[in-house]
Amino acid sequence: MSVKLRYFAWVRERVGKAEEDISLPAGVTTVGGLMDWLAGRGEEYAHAFENRKFIRAAIDRTHVPPETAIKGAAEIAFFPPMTGG
Amino acid sequence: MSVKLRYFAWVRERVGKAEEDISLPAGVTTVGGLMDWLAGRGEEYAHAFENRKFIRAAIDRTHVPPETAIKGAAEIAFFPPMTGG
Amino acid sequence: MKSTVRLQREPFDAALEAALLKRGRSDVGAVVTFTGVCRGNEANEPIAALTLEHYPGMAEAEIERHAAEAMRRWPLLGLTVIHRFGRIEPGDDIVLVVTASSHRQAAFAAADFLMDYLKTRAPFWKQVERKDGTSWIEAKQADDAAAERWQEPAARRDAVE
């Protein structure tokens, strides 16, 4: 299954890209599992995902908690807590 | 003792004047006592002061409750509950 | 801390008043503007106009006292209150409160507080003009209850109502 990943703010800066398409590895079924897998992809990802407490996620543009199942997602985004307004 | 009385909104309309100077009768010592005395001055005053629940008072431009002593007052105003804003 | 209280017959310019509070300073992070507007209906009946009577001298003093109270209670950087009197037609503005602060909660709370007090303590009275005559608007218990929210324990004990 292919899915688009998007990164914002300092998650984007640390990963070094704003988006990428990945093929979801077997065994990665939740948003939290995806973060674990991404953190193992290299130094920049490890840095981006080192403190999960400060990472928020959205599936198809809706906020989701880490335990959410990925199945059927087209776009998954990772970003710091929001500071708009 | 002479004091200026001022009336606003429907109190003014019922009394038929916006202000008047009176000589305070002996025995009238509180705002509530003054209302009793005014209510006895004629039909228009009786009408204006018939329902005390809906009359507010100020001494020298400060809200006061009916039990307040009049002593030293230069200007006493009577009016309905406020509806500004 | 800039605080302005004005009573006037003329219309006001809310945007200008807000701009004046911000001008020349970079510590303002939040500006709240409340505008009270004359509605075309009162108690479900169409009206031609409102006429606002006030107690000159006392009205200014009451509003200034509450403006000072707002400044004491919240970290405001600017505050403007303008209350009109005289005849006001539907769609026209009646009252303006503008608050400026570094942070939004102070700006919101102070504006809300001032409006509740203007409604219940400032000596203004609204007369409704209809095709067939005039009548006085009655004070609402809901407004008294709203103003009660802001009473501090000591003030509550001494409250006059």
Add this chain to the structure above:
Amino acid sequence: MKSTVRLQREPFDAALEAALLKRGRSDVGAVVTFTGVCRGNEANEPIAALTLEHYPGMAEAEIERHAAEAMRRWPLLGLTVIHRFGRIEPGDDIVLVVTASSHRQAAFAAADFLMDYLKTRAPFWKQVERKDGTSWIEAKQADDAAAERWQEPAARRDAVE
């Protein structure tokens, strides 16, 4: 019920947006305008500018969802939310919320609610630009606590943070 949500790089005109909500109707009795402004200091250090990054698509959807929620919870007659993105200098406006209602409490509460949600749920991120580099503003617990005030019992149970 007129509701407008806009994300834009350009400045906005708060007075014009408020006038548009009132125009042609006589049931509006209260208009609340909240303007969020870029301050010249962040964490007590002077800044050159803020750059606001956002998640296009999701930002609009989140704000529209909360605008709809505000309309469900309060009897609003009009609602406008404008959030800017891109580079914003001290003194310039960042965000605008305008609410119109027959009565002031609804207008105040809805604007306050929307600002709390914009602060904590709308996908925007503020980067600070200083003479010596850039950094990201950290989310404040106080903002989360403020947003919590509005949670209804059912929503609280399902809340995602």
